Amino acid sequence: MTLLAALLLPAWIGVAVAGACGAFARSVSASGRVLGAIVALPVGLGLTSALAFAWMAAMRQRVGTAGEVGLELLLAALVSIAWWARRGRHGGPQAASPSTPRPAPLLVGLGSLALATGLWRLFRDWMVVTWRQPLGGWDAVAIWNLKARFLASAEGWSRAFSSEIAWSHPDYPLLLPAFFARTWIWLGDRSWVVPAATGLAFLLLAVALATVSVYRLRGPVPALVAGVLVCGVAHTSLRFHQYADMPLAFWFLAVNVLLLENAVRPRQRGTLVFAGLAAGAMVWTKNEGWAMLLALLASEAITAWRDRLPAGELRARALAFGAGLAPLAATTVVFKLTLAPTNDLVEGVAWGGLADAGRLATIASRLASDVLSFGPFRVSLAVLVAGLVLVMGAAVPPALRSAAFSLALRLAGVMAAYGFTFAVTPRPLEWHLATTVERLLSHLFPSAVLLATLAMGPIGDPALQPPGEPPHRQADDGGAGERRPGAGVR
Amino acid sequence: MSATPPGRIGPQGASLPSLRRLLEPLGHRRALATALLFMLTVVPKPVVPPGPGDSLAAPRPSSAPHFACLERLVPVGATVAFFTEPDGTARLEAPMPLYFSQFQLAPRLLVVRPPETWRSGDVDWFLGTVPDPSQARALAAQHGLRVAGQCGPWTALERLR
Numbered sequence: 054m055t056l057l058a059a060l061l062l063p064a065w066i067g068v069a070v071a072g073a074c075g076a077f078a079r080s081v082s083a084s085g086r087v088l089g090a091i092v093a094l095p096v097g098l099g100l101t102s103a104l105a106f107a108w109m110a111a112m113r114q115r116v117g118t119a120g121e122v123g124l125e126l127l128l129a130a131l132v133s134i135a136w137w138a139r140r141g142r143h144g145g146p147q148a149a150s151p152s153t154p155r156p157a158p159l160l161v162g163l164g165s166l167a168l169a170t171g172l173w174r175l176f177r178d179w180m181v182v183t184w185r186q187p188l189g190g191w192d193a194v195a196i197w198n199l200k201a202r203f204l205a206s207a208e209g210w211s212r213a214f215s216s217e218i219a220w221s222h223p224d225y226p227l228l229l230p231a232f233f234a235r236t237w238i239w240l241g242d243r244s245w246v247v248p249a250a251t252g253l254a255f256l257l258l259a260v261a262l263a264t265v266s267v268y269r270l271r272g273p274v275p276a277l278v279a280g281v282l283v284c285g286v287a288h289t290s291l292r293f294h295q296y297a298d299m300p301l302a303f304w305f306l307a308v309n310v311l312l313l314e315n316a317v318r319p320r321q322r323g324t325l326v327f328a329g330l331a332a333g334a335m336v337w338t339k340n341e342g343w344a345m346l347l348a349l350l351a352s353e354a355i356t357a358w359r360d361r362l363p364a365g366e367l368r369a370r371a372l373a374f375g376a377g378l379a380p381l382a383a384t385t386v387v388f389k390l391t392l393a394p395t396n397d398l399v400e401g402v403a404w405g406g407l408a409d410a411g412r413l414a415t416i417a418s419r420l421a422s423d424v425l426s427f428g429p430f431r432v433s434l435a436v437l438v439a440g441l442v443l444v445m446g447a448a449v450p451p452a453l454r455s456a457a458f459s460l461a462l463r464l465a466g467v468m469a470a471y472g473f474t475f476a477v478t479p480r481p482l483e484w485h486l487a488t489t490v491e492r493l494l495s496h497l498f499p500s501a502v503l504l505a506t507l508a509m510g511p512i513g514d515p516a517l518q519p520p521g522e523p524p525h526r527q528a529d530d531g532g533a534g535e536r537r538p539g540a541g542v543r
Numbered sequence: 544m545s546a547t548p549p550g551r552i553g554p555q556g557a558s559l560p561s562l563r564r565l566l567e568p569l570g571h572r573r574a575l576a577t578a579l580l581f582m583l584t585v586v587p588k589p590v591v592p593p594g595p596g597d598s599l600a601a602p603r604p605s606s607a608p609h610f611a612c613l614e615r616l617v618p619v620g621a622t623v624a625f626f627t628e629p630d631g632t633a634r635l636e637a638p639m640p641l642y643f644s645q646f647q648l649a650p651r652l653l654v655v656r657p658p659e660t661w662r663s664g665d666v667d668w669f670l671g672t673v674p675d676p677s678q679a680r681a682l683a684a685q686h687g688l689r690v691a692g693q694c695g696p697w698t699a700l701e702r703l704r
């Protein structure tokens with residue numbers, strides 16, 4: 054019962070936040086609501102984690118566990134009121150159902166079979182790996198779940214940041230550890246089930262998010278392609294299970310999905326607030342989240358400049374995104390400034406690596422080799438994606454071209470940031486590459502799959518699908534949405 | 544006049560039997576590629592190579608009884624020096640035993656201190672795996688400690704007050 058309450062409250066907070074952002078407005082289609090719910094659940098987890106951390110750091114001694122529960126109930130009440138207020142303001146007539154192209158039954162059948170097989174294989178192998186390592190893999194024990202064990206203790210929580218255990222990376226952000234600790238405190242038991250189940254939830258939600266998003270933007274067959282391929286990424290991540298890498302991959306995918314949604318319905322500022330929340334969760338999950346955030350801001354700035362976005366529109370978009378970003382990004386900054394020691398890579402940065410051609414070649418070669426061998430299939434996931442784009446051709450719908458361009462830019466930006474980090478790492482390069490590249494690629498592959506399936510040319514009879522147009526008439530804004538100026542056909 | 548739409552391999556009949564209609568999409572290059580992709584993803588790699596963590600002894604809660612015993616013995620707020628050898632040093636072939644012990648004993652802080660600092664250092668608790676209890680007693684006597692308890696292979700030493 055306590056476990057149910059401990060999970061239901063974050064879920065409710067996430068759903069209410071999504072509702073306040075307009076994800077469940079009457080004008081939103083069923084698939085739009087499902088998409089909102091998929092992102093809502095982890096957002097609730099992230100907000101609860103930040104609240105729990107604030108309570109641990111500032112209030113635990115004074116108010117006890119009841120205080121933490123009270124804070125969560127207060128947050129739940131506030132976001133529920135915000136949702137209720139929004140429903141009152143925007144309750145309009147039901148939007149017309151989107152028109153959908155006639156999908157080829159054979160392809161839908163094959164795709165559904167492939168997705169079902171992938172999900173079954175993912176769940177089966179997750180069970181096996183969890184049976185073998187219920188406490189998680191190496192970094193789960195040495196970093197993420199260890200921090201949670203410290204944070205769960207009223208007496209010794211701040212020891213998680215001791216330089217005496219520098220090997221546990223005390224500066225790493227705390228979205229997962231703080232959530233696990235908070236749930237353990239509620240349960241009164243440090244059960245391995247909490248991190249294990251959370252890890253599985255992020256894997257399944259990443260697959261669901263990619264599938265539903267591409268379904269909305271490009272129709273059922275590309276959606277199944279996306280689902281099957283992201284399922285492959287999730288399966289590969291079982292090699293580092295209970296790490297924070299797939300949650301980070303989920304957040305990056307969520308930000309990209311929400312920005313694409315906003316490209317189709319630019320007047321819905323709530324989507325940008327929601328995207329900001331997911332971006333905040335990126336930096337509260339892993340340090341790599343900062344590279345993603347910087348790449349995101351740079352790519353959006355370049356795209357806005359390229360599209361000659363009016364200053365007023367740019368300001369409004371930045372404000373909405375910033376409002377969502379603020380809570381979790383601010384929590385991360387406060388943590389970094391008050392408790393976290395300096396990051397080991399930053400402390401020992403070796404700038405000379407940037408001028409070492411041999412080192413750069415080693416990095417490029419290793420990245421390329423790992424990209425080409427990534428995935429659980431006989432054919433590498435990168436080859437499948439590249440083959441898909443080559444055969445299908447690129448036919449991004451006009452309304453999505455700017456957002457897709459921006460997504461491509463930030464994928465390249467994050468990859469460049471990772472390459473830069475390897476160039477200046479003070480650690481032995483071969484060891485650093487061997488222990489991290491696969492995990493880093495798992496951050497990017499779900500979003501790369503999103504981009505590839507978005508760009509796919511039409512499948513089947515072109516007569517069913519007008520070239521250059523998304524298969525769904527985007528009616529979620531009830532006709533209020535407008536395309537961003539300059540985002541049309543160029 | 545008829546034109547073959549882009550992406551279509553061959554001409555299509557006006558009325559098709561149901562099987563032909565079902566397979567019709569495969570007449571398109573793009574649909575064929577998609578079908579091929581779906582089929583390729585159903586076939587997994589023959590053997591998944593071991594990941595970075597797989598070569599390690601898998602951390603399992605099977606050693607929990609020893610750690611439950613240690614948790615009763617060592618105060619929650621203690622900083623504990625970790626050793627593996629009869630002379631009080633810590634020699635680790637791989638760091639996982641230290642990581643896993645720290646994981647189990649958190650929020651106690653598990654640190655490594657040279658034995659020569661034990662007598663006058665900041666640490667009051669010492670925890671190690673030495674094969675013979677008599678070696679633990681000798682170590683305790685040498686550094687002004689007492690044997691606080693034995694939990695499976697673990698010996699806990701405490702500073703005399």
